[in-house]
Amino acid sequence: MSVHSSISLLLVLLLPPLLLGVVNKTKAAFGGRNGPPLLQPYYDLRKLLGKGMVLSSATTGVFLAGPVVTLAATLAAALLVPLGHHAAVIAFPGDMILFAYLLALGRFFTAAAALDTGSPFEGMGASREVTFAWLAEPALFLGFVALARMSGSYSLSGMLADPAVAPIHHMGPMVLIVAGWFIVLLAENCRIPFDDPNTHLELTMIHEVMVLDHSGPALGVIVYGASVKLFLFTALVLGALLPFSANAWTDWLLFVASAIGTAVLLGIVESTMARLRLLHVPKLLVSGSLLTAFAIVFQLHR
Amino acid sequence: MSTWCLLAAILLAALSGLGALSAKTRSGAFGKTSCGMQLLAAVLGTLSAIAVLGGGPTGSVRVPLSPLLPALTFGLDALSAVFLLPVCFLCGCASVFDLGYWHPAASAHGARARSFLGLLFASLMALLAAQDGIAFLVAWELMALAAFFLVTTEHHEPEVRTAGWIYLTATHAGTLCLIAFFCSWEALSGGSALVPLAPGGPAGGAGAVPSRDVLFVLALIGFGLKAGVVPLHFWLPPAHANAPSHVSAVMSGVLIKMGVYGIVRTAWMLPGPPLWWGVAVLAIGAVSTTVGVAFAIGQHDLKRLLAYHSIENIGIIFLGLGTALLGRTTGNLELQALGLGGALLHVWNHGLFKGLLFLTAGASIHACATRELDQLGGLAHKMPVTAACFLLGAIAICGLPPLNGFVSELLTYLGLFHALAAEPRVAAAAAVAIPALAVAGAMALLCFVKVFGVVYLGAPRSEAATRAHEAGPAMKAPMFALGGACLLIGLAPALALPALQPAVADWVGATTAPRLDALLPCAWISAIGLALLGAIAVSWTWLHRRRDRRQDAVGTWDCGCARPSPAMQYTASSFAQQFVDNSSLLLWPRTHLPATGALFPGRTSFHSHVPDLVLDRVLVPTLRGLAIGCNWLRGLQRGRVQLYLLYVFLTLLCLLLFT
Numbered sequence: 038m039s040v041h042s043s044i045s046l047l048l049v050l051l052l053p054p055l056l057l058g059v060v061n062k063t064k065a066a067f068g069g070r071n072g073p074p075l076l077q078p079y080y081d082l083r084k085l086l087g088k089g090m091v092l093s094s095a096t097t098g099v100f101l102a103g104p105v106v107t108l109a110a111t112l113a114a115a116l117l118v119p120l121g122h123h124a125a126v127i128a129f130p131g132d133m134i135l136f137a138y139l140l141a142l143g144r145f146f147t148a149a150a151a152l153d154t155g156s157p158f159e160g161m162g163a164s165r166e167v168t169f170a171w172l173a174e175p176a177l178f179l180g181f182v183a184l185a186r187m188s189g190s191y192s193l194s195g196m197l198a199d200p201a202v203a204p205i206h207h208m209g210p211m212v213l214i215v216a217g218w219f220i221v222l223l224a225e226n227c228r229i230p231f232d233d234p235n236t237h238l239e240l241t242m243i244h245e246v247m248v249l250d251h252s253g254p255a256l257g258v259i260v261y262g263a264s265v266k267l268f269l270f271t272a273l274v275l276g277a278l279l280p281f282s283a284n285a286w287t288d289w290l291l292f293v294a295s296a297i298g299t300a301v302l303l304g305i306v307e308s309t310m311a312r313l314r315l316l317h318v319p320k321l322l323v324s325g326s327l328l329t330a331f332a333i334v335f336q337l338h339r
Numbered sequence: 340m341s342t343w344c345l346l347a348a349i350l351l352a353a354l355s356g357l358g359a360l361s362a363k364t365r366s367g368a369f370g371k372t373s374c375g376m377q378l379l380a381a382v383l384g385t386l387s388a389i390a391v392l393g394g395g396p397t398g399s400v401r402v403p404l405s406p407l408l409p410a411l412t413f414g415l416d417a418l419s420a421v422f423l424l425p426v427c428f429l430c431g432c433a434s435v436f437d438l439g440y441w442h443p444a445a446s447a448h449g450a451r452a453r454s455f456l457g458l459l460f461a462s463l464m465a466l467l468a469a470q471d472g473i474a475f476l477v478a479w480e481l482m483a484l485a486a487f488f489l490v491t492t493e494h495h496e497p498e499v500r501t502a503g504w505i506y507l508t509a510t511h512a513g514t515l516c517l518i519a520f521f522c523s524w525e526a527l528s529g530g531s532a533l534v535p536l537a538p539g540g541p542a543g544g545a546g547a548v549p550s551r552d553v554l555f556v557l558a559l560i561g562f563g564l565k566a567g568v569v570p571l572h573f574w575l576p577p578a579h580a581n582a583p584s585h586v587s588a589v590m591s592g593v594l595i596k597m598g599v600y601g602i603v604r605t606a607w608m609l610p611g612p613p614l615w616w617g618v619a620v621l622a623i624g625a626v627s628t629t630v631g632v633a634f635a636i637g638q639h640d641l642k643r644l645l646a647y648h649s650i651e652n653i654g655i656i657f658l659g660l661g662t663a664l665l666g667r668t669t670g671n672l673e674l675q676a677l678g679l680g681g682a683l684l685h686v687w688n689h690g691l692f693k694g695l696l697f698l699t700a701g702a703s704i705h706a707c708a709t710r711e712l713d714q715l716g717g718l719a720h721k722m723p724v725t726a727a728c729f730l731l732g733a734i735a736i737c738g739l740p741p742l743n744g745f746v747s748e749l750l751t752y753l754g755l756f757h758a759l760a761a762e763p764r765v766a767a768a769a770a771v772a773i774p775a776l777a778v779a780g781a782m783a784l785l786c787f788v789k790v791f792g793v794v795y796l797g798a799p800r801s802e803a804a805t806r807a808h809e810a811g812p813a814m815k816a817p818m819f820a821l822g823g824a825c826l827l828i829g830l831a832p833a834l835a836l837p838a839l840q841p842a843v844a845d846w847v848g849a850t851t852a853p854r855l856d857a858l859l860p861c862a863w864i865s866a867i868g869l870a871l872l873g874a875i876a877v878s879w880t881w882l883h884r885r886r887d888r889r890q891d892a893v894g895t896w897d898c899g900c901a902r903p904s905p906a907m908q909y910t911a912s913s914f915a916q917q918f919v920d921n922s923s924l925l926l927w928p929r930t931h932l933p934a935t936g937a938l939f940p941g942r943t944s945f946h947s948h949v950p951d952l953v954l955d956r957v958l959v960p961t962l963r964g965l966a967i968g969c970n971w972l973r974g975l976q977r978g979r980v981q982l983y984l985l986y987v988f989l990t991l992l993c994l995l996l997f998t
Contacts, residue, residue, distance in 0.1 A: 089887040090886045091886075092887075093896070095894060097726075099796060101882050101883055109878065130753060131859075135745075135864075137777070141784055148792070149730075152797060153797065154896075157909050159909075163909075163914070164913070167785040167788050171781035174780070177777070178773055178777035179773075186766065191753065255882060
């Protein structure tokens with residue numbers, strides 16, 4: 038395994054919770070508070086993993102499979118995503134499909150675990166999660182289509198980490214893809230304006246309400262998995278956005294800095310925007326898909 | 340040799356039901372002997388398919404059935420052998436499942452189903468072995484009729500009879516197109532053998548030679564009706580819902596694939612397709628797959644829902660096929676291999692996971708005596724093995740790794756992505772098909788989270804669901820076989836792809852057809868799949884050990900509600916409501932809202948239902964209008980033989996005078 042693959046693995050495993058910390062810190066700054074320390078998500082994870090766990094008598098093995106499968110699938114997907122302009126740990130033709138479907142596997146089990154409790158609230162959250170996901174899926178795939186046509190490659194690393202398809206050469210379509218994928222990032226990771234990770238009113242929640250009954254280590258696994266997923270989507274968007282630098286090491290620096298920058302941006306979005314009404318969520322998702330669809334139109338008549 | 344083996348299998352399967360004519364069908368001996376005969380036929384059929392796919396000789400046999408007809412030609416080639424394997428596997432599984440399916444009180448139904456199952460199995464094999472037009476049509480008709488009698492097994496229910504009649508009408512409409520198709524084929528090719536046209540152009544008999552486009556359209560309609568593509572799918576949901584579950588498994592798993600077989604064979608027989616063939620097949624695929632799954636989400640009858648998913652999966656197969664046709668037009672070998680490979684593998688995979696889903700659904704329906712999703716719930720506690728098998732099938736049908744559905748969808752995706760590099764028109768078609776496939780996958784996930792969650796998880800919603808019991812061994816064994824096959828193909832695609840290679844090579848027709856296992860990253864799929872399963876198993880066990888045993892009697896957190904009841908759970912219709920509302924332009928749901936006008940409203944109820952777009956919204960009203968409009972014609976039908984003889988005489992006279 039090369040040095041760069043090892044760095045990728047370390048970043049994927051260690052960096053994600055920091056992004057959550059940065060988001061919270063930014064929101065605190067906007068609210069005029071000091072906010073929790075930057076490393077608070079790590080402390081939270083350690084606390085959760087050390088706690089006991091309560092299982093409802095209504096549940097079956099699926100309830101625990103929810104967090105476990107989601108985390109395993111997300112980590113497997115992480116092996117396929119190029120970070121910055123370094124090729125992913127594993128790359129092969131068709132890996133972007135595997136990436137999307139691994140995340141879908143996680144979604145299946147998270148939603149099934151929510152239904153396993155028999156609670157109406159969690160059923161509501163599961164329903165919303167899978168309904169919004171099918172609207173977000175075309176934006177992701179249309180982005181893949183545009184990038185594949187652009188780069189002639191059928192792998193994420195070939196699409197995002199190849200100097201020949203640097204964003205500078207394809208300004209128009211790349212801007213559209215980044216915009217479309219940023220909407221997907223917000224939706225898939227349940228951020229404002231789709232969902233508020235801090236809300237305490239079950240009726241309006243999506244992701245948080247699905248995991249109401251998970252506690253202790255199971256909740257820790259869920260929180261960690263969610264942060265990895267946020268990191269992966271950040272990496273996807275950055276892959277389509279970052280210009281090339283000559284040196285591999287400055288490239289790493291640039292990537293980490295811009296990942297943290299994205300987290301700051303998320304914090305700004307969450308501090309300045311309100312949540313959308315649930316009925317308006319599909320409209321925003323459809324516009325995300327249309328943005329990436331226009332990127333293809335650019336590409337078809339080259 | 341392999342052909343004789345197959346003919347023996349056909350004979351064995353056809354005769355397996357004869358015992359039903361005796362009065363002693365209740366003893367159980369009939370069921371076991373006939374199951375044994377059908378299993379033996381399945382083994383023989385599988386052996387002959389393996390022999391052909393392994394590169395054995397593909398000799399054909401001429402069978403003189405009647406002095407009036409020309410001798411029928413039977414034999415196997417690589418293309419039909421690929422379809423023969425799932426036929427044998429699924430019919431074998433259904434035959435074993437049948438042993439445990441019927442309550443002793445319904446043994447008359449059981450005997451009827453068993454004997455027609457044998458006949459259906461025989462006709463499916465005969466259809467695949469048919470090598471000329473007449474043999475094909477004979478087997479096709481036998482298959483259609485056997486399936487009709489199977490659908491109407493429980494004919495005391497009016498709903499079942501309606502489903503049967505709709506199916507019979509639809510299948511005969513398709514057969515009419517096929518008769519026209521085979522007549523045109525004889526005129527075009529100058530023979531009846533079902534092999535590709537000579538490259539020199541049509542041998543052509545006397546008279547006008549029909550154009551290839553006409554042949555292709557006839558095949559699309561005739562075979563498309565059997566395959567159940569939108570908008571010709573209307574017969575499929577009622578037929579699949581009302582047949583016994585293992586019959587639905589065979590119908591959905593392999594019978595509708597005969598339509599796919601017909602189209603694959605037609606495309607093979609007519610070389611040099613124009614661009615619009617591929618685009619048309621892609622469009623049909625994209626529409627079928629998205630519309631099929633959208634209607635599935637709106638259903639609340641477990642088997643009707645699964646039937647709509649068959650339409651979705653046929654759509655996915657058509658997407659692969661369309662890619663292959665585009666490859667044929669542009670002369671791109673990789674496109675052909677990926678598209679056809681994806682389509683053929685999905686034919687297998689859909690047979691396996693849909694068979695599994697229908698059998699597990701059948702076991703659950705058997706245990707609770709209802710198909711209504713909202714009457715079920717919590718079955719995983721009572722029937723854990725069935726629930727686990729259903730979960731396996733659900734993951735596979737959503738195309739999720741590490742199961743088999745993912746492998747064939749990946750092949751299809753790769754084919755479509757390869758098409759992106761072609762000329763703009765081809766690339767545009769692929770750019771529309773890829774998101775259609777992705778959306779269908781995400782919607783299938785919505786649908787199966789709903790079904791699995793509502794039926795197997797949570798708490799029972801009705802008295803019947805609390806009394807559920809685990810399926811018996813005869814029902815479990817086929818589930819294990821099908822589930823194991825799903826897992827095997829998903830984890831080791833390198834084992835399945837070489838079996839498809841001869842068929843792909845034949846179809847592509849080039850001496851150097853690209854190898855499927857070189858185009859698909861098999862090693863990575865296996866490695867990631869195994870690693871994923873290992874990681875899940877280890878961490879699940881770790882997490883399970885961490886639970887607090889003192890707290891085991893705690894219920895689900897009820898958010899402060901003092902007395903939660905099972906009726907408060909999210910139901911199938913509430914789970915799908917947001918989707919159905921968002922797509923009401925397509926689905927056109929019917930809802931009956933509760934009347935709550937007064938201050939103290941009495942008992943009231945809410946129904947919602949998604950009727951079929953084609954059958955309930957178009958065909959039934961149109962045909963009803965037509966029937967009323969044609970009332971005056973009834974005068975001609977007096978029911979007297981003499982009158983009909985007069986009609987015949989007059990018609991003949993006219994024909995003689997005016998030709």
